[in-house]
Amino acid sequence: MVAAREVTLQELLGGSYQYTVPLYQRTYSWGRPQWQRLWEDVVDVADHRRDNPSATHFIGSLVLAGFRDNGPGGVQRWLVVDGQQRLTTLTLLLAAVRDHRAEHEGPMHADRVNEKYLVNKWEDGDLRYKVLPTQADRAAYRGRIEHAPDAAEGSRISEAHQFFLTKLFGLSQPSADGEEEQLTLAEVESAVVAGLSIVSVTTGENDNAHRIFESLNNTGLKLTQGDLLRNYLFMQLPTRADEVYTTLWLPLQNLLSNEELETLFWLDLVQQDPKVRQTEIYAGQQRRMRGLQDESQVRAEVERFLALGRLYDVMLRPEKEKDAAVRFRLARLRAWRTTTTFPITLHLMERRSLGDIDSDELARALLYLESYLVRRLVFGRYSDGLNTTLLAATADIQGQDDPADALHRFLSSGRKHFASDDQIRQAVMTAPFYTTGRAAHRKLILRWIEESYGSKEPVDLDSATIEHVMPRTLTEEWERALAGQLEAHQDLREVHTELLHTLGNLTLTGYNSELSNGPFAVKRAELAKSGIRMNQEISAEPVWGPAQIRARAERLADRIVGIWPGPSAEAASGVAHTAWQTLTDAVAAIPDGSWTSYGELARLIGSHPVPVGTYLARTALPHAHRVLQAGGTVSPSFRWPDVHRTDDPHDVLAAEGVRFSEDGRADGGQRLLAEQLAELIDVDVDLTDPRSLAAPGNDPALRDRWVDRLHDHNDPESARALIEVQRGWVERGGRAEFADNAAGGCFLVVPRASARVIWPVILYPTYGVEVVFYHLAKWAPFTDEALLDEFRGRLNLVPGLEFGPEALRRRPSIRPQILQPAAAQEAFLDALEWFLHTVQEDDRSA
Known part of the structure; x- marks a missing residue:
């Protein structure tokens, strides 16, 4: 049976009691915001008690579960199921009151506060302390209670104690105007022990304390799914909790952050169920462990988690790997910065740790995984079902004798877009590599190609950026140079569009971007000075045009298929359609x-x-x-x-x-x-028919034509990004109007009952998003330059976007690739929604 009553610290701590924070709870986590709020509550109630000595202030609840071995005598022990942050902080505040009063008013205060509220005088060991934090915090807490500062140095416990000492010291200083009557230390102590009200909730012998813990709406720091899983495990260890915590859980907790721990528990689950979500970690692990019979089996689970955690730690920090080949492959996958490879990599690492495979086999499997990622990106099908495929691969290779070959066969079969050598050669020649996938991945591939040259004097490529040799904007000099290299039937603009973003025209450089549109003779001289081997090859060309770009593409394709193995011939032969x-x-x-x-x-x-x-x-x-x-x-x-x-x-x-x-x-x-x-x-x-994704506008036919042209002039991800922006604008209350002209733009218009039509941006199929700052400066309410500049600032919250003040006098464009990530779309739509509401509010006030 659960019972609840309102108590003060005087009642809670004024006897032979001990409140133990279980090992399964998180460590002390409160920081300055929570300490400051508690201090303000104390000062406020102390001030009120001057006029009304019985005044109290409610600060929250405390959920306690009694120990089964509590008898009629001795120390009455309680488990703190919820509220440990608050209770620990209050005793640290009392310790600070004790220390400050002992120093400034006399040593008798030390023994008095200790014996009343902090220690059980006649007990030894852990039973001496009225509050006993979780094990990781006990040394620091003892240091504060027993005046051993070195034991608590640098901990949150120590910082909390020092925070309250500083606040108490401030009370002893005269007020700035000399008129305000400062609170006395006695008033502060009285406010803490008698003026703060707590609801103490106690559970009966037959109540499941952990179930109560799960359902509580913690008003402090929210519990993660990892916290709940830890709680569940240690509730199953009534006699072995200390030993398991010290030898197994604490090393795991010290190895990985809370976020990394939570991911580890998901990776463990997904080995058996590829469909499990990261929001289902606690429920899934709880279901899996319901069959555990005794404490030895629970201990074995924690031991297994520690072993997996050590493997995961190496995955996250490859420099810890001992084998050079495996370390190289793990570093490559880590540089790719995607969690999609984690499940399969952890499974392979575990297979090696169990002796099923050796390091050579592991490195080979990781190479297949890296190759699969790279080839999909080069081929332009990187994100299509990747996560589902790799999760399915984890399940598919379990139990197979040679997981490296099994992984290779699995990735090569069916429609998994593991591009063949012929497909890679075709894509390198024709696909717009610069607009494919993520910019960081494109740079990595170019970097790894450069590293494959094996230069004796490696160049630091961290600061290098991707450069178009033939520039994106053709100057008259470039147009003359290219015109002389074209066949009679070729159109200069079409050739430029066709080859501009292909891999053959891209390289890595660290030289000044101001040269990006410079003539090839100038670029050639700069590239010749570069330590990058790719650039030295380009500088050997007397001119740069279609023939040179295609010849370089062929060389790069040869290098790619040589570095990254393709699908297995056996499996690929069964594919019905490339x-x-x-x-x-x-x-x-x-x-x-x-x-x-x-x-x-x-x-x-x-x-x-x-x-x-x-x-x-x-x-x-x-x-x-x-x-x-x-x-x-x-x-x-x-x-x-x-x-x-x-x-x-x-x-x-x-x-x-x-x-x-x-x-x-x-x-x-x-x-x-x-x-x-x-x-x-x-x-x-x-x-999915992209027309069905776009929101309706002024004319269905014009809407369909806009969508069709988006896909004719952009890669699928960029087209989808602009459709998502258009739909998001309409969902937020805007209107889409499609122009019936050659440009065929989509105007994002603010609905208005009267006044002129106003729009912040135009979504063009051919060259992206145009922000009409130039026009807005002439339209109310954005004739107010400060308001227009605020719109610019909100747009600059989009990752990868940075409009300077000069943009307010222009109509700058945003490349669709910038808006591909969901986070970028959300930030962009937030700025547009602000624009919409600003115009509508101005209309209402007019």
Whole structure:
């Protein structure tokens, strides 16, 4: 039976009592904010008690469970189920009162406060202390109670005691104006022991104290799932808790942070259940351990956690690994900075610790894992089902004799996007590597390629950045230089767009970014000075254009397939469709009277419209003329595979049954989407119609055209990011209006009953997000420059975005890649929501 009553510290501590914080509870965690709040409560109640001596102030609850061996005599012992932070802090405050009064008023106060509130005078050992913190805090706490400062140095316990000493010292100083009557130490002590009210909740012999603990709404520091699991374990150790805590749990707790511990418990669970979520750690572990029969089995579980924790510690800090090859691979995976590899890596590390595999096999398995990550990114399919695949791999290789080969086979089979050598070579030649995946991963791959040269004098690449050799913005000098290298039928802008972001045009540099648009002769001289081998190769070229970029791409592709092994030939041979074969089949299946776009084909195979266009231009495919631009027009660069064929593809399509508008656009109703193409060739791909993701606007047809053009001009992740921004704006109360012009932008408009139309940004399919600071400066309420500058500051909270004050006079753009991460989208939408509310509030006050 649970009983509750209101008590003061005088009642709680004024007898032969001991309140023990169980080993399963977290260590003392309160800090300055909590200490300050408690001190303010004490001062406030002390001040009130001057006029009303019986005044009290409620400060919270204390949940206690009685020891089963408590008898009628001796010290009555209680377990502190909840409230240990508050109770420990109050006794430290009393210790500070004791020390300060003993120093300034006389030594008799030391014995008096000790015997009344801090110690059981006639007891020895742990029973001497009325409050006994959890084991990790006991040395520090004893030091404060027994005046042994060295034992408590640097701990939270020591800091709390010193905090209250400082506050008490402040009371003994005269007030600034000399008029305010300071509280006396006696008044402070009385307020602590008699003026603070606590609800003491005690459980009966048949009550489950841990169940009560789980359900409490702790008003101090919230318990993590790791805390709850620790509590559960040690509640199952009534006689062996001290030994297990000291020898097993404390070393684990010292090895890993609270967050790392919680992740470890999830990694342990996910080995058996790949679907378990990190929010289900405590419930999942509790279910798993319900069958434990006795304390020995519980101890064995904690011992197993310690062993796993040591392995996880090495994963997080690879420098602790003894084997050089394994250490190298672990460091690579750690540099990749993703938790998706943790479950499989921990499983492999555990297999080695059990003697199932040796370090060479472990290093080989980790290489396959690294290769899988790198090849997926280069191929442009990095995030597609990666987490699910690696969790499934962990379960798949369990129990197999050679987990390295088993992992290789698993990753190579089915549609897991483990790119083959041919796919890597094609992607390196055509895919926009610079816009694929995360920027940090792209830099890592270039860094690892550079390291593969094995330079005798390694260069510090930490500060290097990715540089386009042929620049993103062509100067007149670059245009003249490139024009002289083009074939007669090639268009300069198309070639620039096609090759700009490919791997062959990218390198790592540490030189001044001001040279980024400089002529190649200037860049060449700078690159020649670089210690980076990739740059020395580029500097050996007399000119830089399409031929040099493609030749370098071939060399880089050779290096990539040499560094990172591809899928196993045995498993890969069973794959029904590679990406390009899927595309070939889809184009061949387009029936008469239908057409599709480069963007839809890119969606089908998870690529980008540019490499799709390049592939079609270089590969003789039936029905390639049925692939059009998003707007339903024939690409200006379209060429028949047969060089002698001169008929107009527009006329051919019309003869086949495709209807065209007066301005030459194919009928959108005859366009095949990626889902329909997949159905035509009977392939199972996970596709979501992007049109269904976008919020409605002023015209459904214009909305669909905007979405289609997004996918024709951007990689899938960037297109999805802009759709998420558009939808998020509408969900927050804004309106989307699509322009019916060549640019085809989506204007994020503030709904207004009257006054002029106002919008903060335009989402363009071709070059990203335009922020219209220049126009806003002329529109109320942003004619107030301080308000406009606040909008700039809020936009700068988006990771990777930094508009300077000069942006307020311009219309700067944001690359879609910046908005790919969910956190960036959320921060951007927060800024837009502030903009929306600011305009609406100004309208209401007008």
